[in-house]
Amino acid sequence: MNILIVGGGKVVYFLCRTFLSKGYKVTVINRDQDECTWLARRLKVTVVYGDGSDSQILEEAGADAADAVLAVTPNDQDNLEICQLADLRFRVQRTLALVNDPDNEEVFRQLGITAAFSTTRILSSLIEQRAGFEEITNLIPASEGKVNITEVVLKETSPVVGQPLIDIALPENSLVASILREGQAIIPRGTTVLQDGDHLIVISLPENLGQVLKALTGNMK
């Protein structure tokens, strides 16, 4: 696979190393001359010095033969133009961009970029997953992050233990889809009473996940 990366810093260095170890052919475009020299000395990558949103530079870097273009500069606008040029001028199959503003994930997708990743969103989702709630054992963003599937373990301190589902004030746009109880999967009804130790599979929108967790665990985090 032929990968073209536009950007700089440690991220690009380690991305290159990862891709090289998988046997991919990597080209980097960077607008800092010293960094270009540094990269070229350390790694077996082709380095092109220049502005990656300039179609001439992309051509020099062999964009027309790239299978994927990865735009990881610190500026959303530059990453957008790089990916659009790669897509529309050079017919690159896959264009991936890093975005700062999480809202730009959706913006970029609508403007034809294959995938946009927001570091902010990834980190905050990791924190929700690991740090905040010990009751959460799993969190999967589905449909490009539009829906979350979360596994929550009920402790005896939970305010919903001993209550039927129908009496629980879950926020809108959320659903307890399944309960795992003593190794058995249950598809709950309104009359199903929740018990200590139940694993709930909850489907919700990302924006009200916090409220859902609060309702189920009683935690304020």
Next chain:
Amino acid sequence: MSPNQKLFIVIVGCGRLGSYLANRLSSEGHSIVIVDINESAFDALSAEYSGFRVEGDATELAVLKQAKIDKADLVIAATREDNINLMVAQVAKKLFRVPRVMARVFETKREKIYRDFGIETICPTLIAGDVLLESLMKLSVITEKGGRQ
């Protein structure tokens, strides 16, 4: 744009071009919102400017929403960075369905590519270049042989 029609116009970038347009269009009675990342840029607005100012980064969606870009009849992207202008223009056109969107682009190569994508671009480099060449041509007609006499 008919002379009596009053428009709601969002201008992104309050530099020389942005502030000039904002002052002129505001004095003609249009409703203007001007966006710039630096508050001090708004110093270029005249005392008569009666529109709104939004301080923020136009590549941030929330800033464009704050500028009410969804209600705009016209968006002009006139920051000093081509890529910002192109991004703002596309967001305005494709996401917010603004009827008319214009972007200033300095780089001549980029200008052509984006015109092909359907973004209305204005390239000062080309405009100035063409005017200069045209006046040179006139000059060479006057001096007949075109060289110094």
